[in-house]
Amino acid sequence: MDVTFFPPRKRRVPSSERRSGITSPNDGNPIPALKGGLSAVKELLILSVAIFIVLCFVLVESTEIFLILLLICLLASLEIAGVFIPKEAKGILKSLVYILVLIFIFIVVKRALEVLK
Numbered sequence: 001m002d003v004t005f006f007p008p009r010k011r012r013v014p015s016s017e018r019r020s021g022i023t024s025p026n027d028g029n030p031i032p033a034l035k036g037g038l039s040a041v042k043e044l045l046i047l048s049v050a051i052f053i054v055l056c057f058v059l060v061e062s063t064e065i066f067l068i069l070l071l072i073c074l075l076a077s078l079e080i081a082g083v084f085i086p087k088e089a090k091g092i093l094k095s096l097v098y099i100l101v102l103i104f105i106f107i108v109v110k111r112a113l114e115v116l117k
Contacts, residue, residue, distance in 0.1 A: 041084040049077055064107050071100040 052073045060066045074097050082090065 041081060045077060045081045045084065049073060067100060067103050068107070071097065071104055074100065 053070065056066050056069045056073075060069065074093060078085070078090070078093055078097065085093065
C-alpha cells in the first residue's frame with residue numbers, strides 16, 4: 001500500500017487559455033468594464049474622499065476626531081479601490097496613512113495619560 005502525504009499538483013494553465021480581467025464567481029465570465037474606464041474610478045475615489053473630508057470638517061468640532069475619521073476614510077479607500085490607484089499615488093496615500101497612524105498613537109497616549117492623572 002503506497003501512501004503519499006503530498007497534495008496533488010495543480011495543472012498549469014497555458015497562457016493561451018488564460019483569461020484577462022476579473023472573473024465573476026457565478027459563471028466565470030469576465031465582469032464587464034466600467035463605463036468611462038479607469039479614469040472614472042479614480043475620479044469617483046477622489047470625489048468621495050473629498051466629500052467625506054468636507055463633511056467631517058464641517059460637522060466635527062474636534063481636530064483629533066477629524067484626523068481619526070480622515071485616517072479611517074483613507075484606509076477604507078486604499079482597501080476598496082487599491083487596485084485602481086496608480087503606484088505613485090498609492091505611495092503618497094500610504095505615507096499619509098503612516099503619518100495619521102502616528103498622530104493616532106499620539107492621541108491615544110495623550111488620552112490615556114489624561115485618564116491616569
